Each structure stands twice: as C-alpha cells, then as structure tokens.
Amino acid sequence: MNIYKPELMVIKNIVDETNDTRTFKLQFKDEETAKSFSFKAGQFGEYSLFGEGESTFCIASSPTRSGYIECSFKKVGKVTSALTKLDVGDVIGFRGPYGNYFPVEEMKGKNVLFIAGGIGLAPVRCVIWNVLDLRKDFKDVTIVYGARSVDDLVFKNELDEWQRMPDVQTVVTVDPGGQSNDWKGEVGFVPAIVEKVAPRSENTIVIVCGPPIMIKFTIPVLTKLGFAEENIITTLENRMKCGLGKCGRCNVGNVYVCKDGPVFTYQQLKSLPAEF
C-alpha cells in the first residue's frame, strides 16, 4: 500500500469565513472510501492540490456528522493560496485521519470549557459540535472565543447559533480596537475575558486553541482559577509533511506531533523540551 497516496475529495460547499479564511465541505469521490471513513475529534489530515503540494489542517467538522468533512484554512502560503482559487465541484487530495484526538469519552459527565482564538476555533469547533450533538452526556458547556477584530471572527453563523442555545454559555470577544459600531459582544483579550467569565474549574475539562501568545497568557489565568494541568488540553501545530511519523520535522524532543499529538495536555507539554 502506498501510504503517501491521497484519496480524492470533491468540494461540496465553500464558506468565506473572513477575507482570507475559507471553509471547504468535502466528500470522498469513492463511495467505498466514504463508507469506511471514520475519525475522532482533534485528528488532522494532509490536504493537497495536485501540482501545488500538501498542507496540514485539522478536520474542523464533528465526527457525529457523517458523510462529509470540513476544513478551514487561511491563505498564507503556496498551497493555501492555490486552494483559495478552487470552486465547488473541484477535486482535491486528502490523506488521513492522522494523529491522536481529544478525550471526548473521558469528558462525559463533566463541565466543558472551550477557549479559542482566531482560526484556532477550527479544531475546537470540531469538539464543540461533538459535545453539543451529545449534549445530555455533558454538564455545563461554556465557549469563549476571540479574534483580532469583528472581521476576523470565523464561523459567525455558528457563533450566533451557540449564543441562542439555552444550555450553552457563549462569550465572543474582539481585541480592543477591533470592534465595529454595532458590535454587541465583549471587547478585550481572551485571557482577560476568561478571567471575567470565571468558569468553575471543579469537574471541568478545558480545551484551549489559538495563537501561542493567547495560550501563553490564558494558562496562568486557568491555573489561577484552579484548573489542574492535566485538565487543560491544547493542540500543537508543527510543520508537517508526511503526517505519518517519518519525515522528521514535527518532533518536539522525542515526541512526534503527528503521531503522539496534535492533542496534548498542559501537563504533557510542560514535560517536553521548550522547542515548539
């Protein structure tokens, strides 16, 4: 078997999240592959445009919703720029799912706090829908999401949907200066808003994804609120090529992010050499 050969997927829908971020809804071209495919929240894939190359994105849709996957990407490099030019009906390559996943089973019966910044909402959104689709299995659900400005907020429709849900507390914030005239949400950096919302740390698992700077300042807040290091879960986003634990670039110490990650607890991250 050729482990480097992707499956073909057809773009079924495109959503422009911001002026440089898009979400693709994808379906396998081959029906057998579609039937046998399964994944868990937090896993990722290698997406490719033939002639341009491969890029690594998480699967942004929830495993509770079968028949398709979604991925969100920001136009920054060669592959993502080329992907931006595609239309509904075009075909791309996909290898995956790869890596470990969020401990959704172990989270059952507990409160769940989601904290995301910018496009970091993509991997978190996958677990959010996973949890919301099995709502009764979990206790309190809180979502704190922030972006640089109103224009940078992704999954806007879903943010509205979560805010309307009676059994979910959703707080959306933008960095100071990023608010528009009609902005009704919070204004402030994510760590400050987390402190303000002050969720209970007791029997709570927190999933936090976003820019390194946001994570850096959010963790002390969480620690202050009493969260144990093993209950703080995040993902690492190292550069990858193979996704299979072979090509040698995503390692942090003796941990391969593509195989042993991308999901790590803060406790695990602390035991790694500071090189990520």
Add this chain to the structure above:
Amino acid sequence: MDEMVISHDNLKALAEELLKANCSLVVPDKEGVHWKKISHSDELNINSKAKPTKTSYKEFVFSKTEPIFYFKNNHDGVELVDQNPPEEKVIFFGAKPCDANSINIMSKVFNWDYKDDFFNKRATNSIVIGLMCNYVDEFCFCTSVNLSPTSMSGSDLFLIPIDVNNFALRIITPKGEELIKPYMSLLNRGNPEMSAQITEGITAPQNIFEQEAVRDWIGKNFEHKLFEQPGETCLGCGQCAFVCPVCHCFDIVDEECSYSCGRRMKNWDACQFGLFTLHSSGHNPRNDQAKRYRQRVAHKFKYYVDKFDEVLCTGCGRCSRGCPVGIDIGQIAKEIHLLAAN
C-alpha cells in the same frame, strides 16, 4: 557458524554469476566517492583498508528523489496513477559494518506504525555482503555506537580477508545462505579459528563515549551552551545529512511535468536547513542553527534511542570528514560524555 573460504578470483567469478542472474551489484567506486551499480566484475572493489566512501549506499534503499505517484488533470477530474518502487535484487558488495547496519536502523522509522513500501520493497530485495574493516582514522567511532570493525549486524554474508588472495566467508542469515547456495563450488571449507585470530587482532577505533551517558545528559541539558559553538560555525548546508547512512528526513513536493500532469515527489531533506521547520505563520520552533544542530545530535543519540532502542548513527565519520567547517559529531558526543562524567 558456517565458515567458508573464497579466493579473490572466485569472488569475481561470483560477482559475474550474480550479474548474469540479473542481480544489481552495488559497490564502492575505486575513487572512494560513492557506491555505484557495476556491469562487470572488474569493477568490484573489495578493500577492507579503504576509507569509507564520501557518500553511503543509503540512496539505493531510500532514494534521493523519487515519484510517489503521478497525477493527471483531465476533463473528468483528477486521476492518480500509482508509482511502484522497482523490483530488483540489489546486492551491496563489500559493505563495512558502518554501512551494513544502515538498513536495519532506518527500517525502524519506516515501519514503526505506517509502513513505507518505497523503503521496504527495496530493503527486502537487498542483500548485504559485509566486509571486515581495516581502516581507522580520527573520525571513526563505530565502537562507541554498539558496532565494531568486525560487527556482522546487517550483513547477510560477511567477508574477512585472511591473506592476500583469500577471504573467509561467513553465512549470517538465511537470505545470505540462499544467495550463496548455487555457487558453493566457488567456495572451500574454512577454518573459523584462523579468521577468529584475524578479527581479534584488528585495530578498532577507540571507544570515545558511552552512548547511554550521552543520551541521559541530552535529556537533562536541553538548553546547554554546548550547542552554541557548532551552531555558530555550522553553514546549514546539510551535507552531514546527505552523506549519513541513516539520516532519513524527507520532503514531499509536487512537480508539474506539463500543464495537465505532474508527479508528487519524496525528496531527501535535512534538519540543518532553516526552512525545515518553518511554519507558514512565520513561527519557527528551530529558528537558529544552534537549535538545529542540537536537533541533529539529540535525534541521533537520544530521540531515536528513546523511540526505537537504536542509535541513529553508525560511527562511520562521514559527516565529520565532509563537514566544510570541521564540525565533528563524534567529538561533540565525546565532549558530552565528559560533561556527563563530571
């Protein structure tokens, strides 16, 4: 242990027979630069006193560059066409222990979970005729990484020069036995005592560090200033990775052959390149050469050992002999050993 004797002339005759049987024979060239496929037994170069060639034979099991599949864009969409690695029997003829063990070592990373058939097919189809090593220079350190000039690990057959014209031939694996069986008439029964005397009398490189001590030290001293100096001198040229018999990092890139078709390639890469770990956001976890050099040392003497119980180094010294700025990984490991001891 089966021990036979084969004369130099009969080794040539063996090579001739293997060529006739459609085997590819890969030998070190006489200029000492690289390993090459030969078409005539005159090109055989069995010299236990030779310096290791500048490059290893890694490229025959792990290609410098190879297509992993082809793609065609046509009006029905995209079509992917598989690329299978070539099915050919490759015999590495006269591999010193520091080369012979390379396939075993790399096999771990290419098989620990997902199986890389590009590597595996070639590894399965390869046969290693090892050769005792009679060469030592200041860069050799095989004895510090669990090998020695007489180590038969990785060899299917093993040659020991016993006099000017003759080699003792030891059959190490069933694969080796199968290869030599049809040609038993070229061999005579040998005397294991005689070759044992020779292997015992060999001058081995000095053991310059204890692998376990180096591994432990790296685990505890990630931020140590030891890595700063090589980081400052290193040019980031990547030659060390390319000449190494076990460095296996690679890149995956697309090449367009024409407007409508192209291929995806798996190419050698090196952890000493600045772009190796650069994120598209601009963040780079190994953003200076000292961090990249630390990765090279730690990957070889700690991470690979932690993960696969195998040192990612055969002590051949190629990376140090070839380094344009004189960085010597054996000496760095020795320095670590000394730091660990104090």
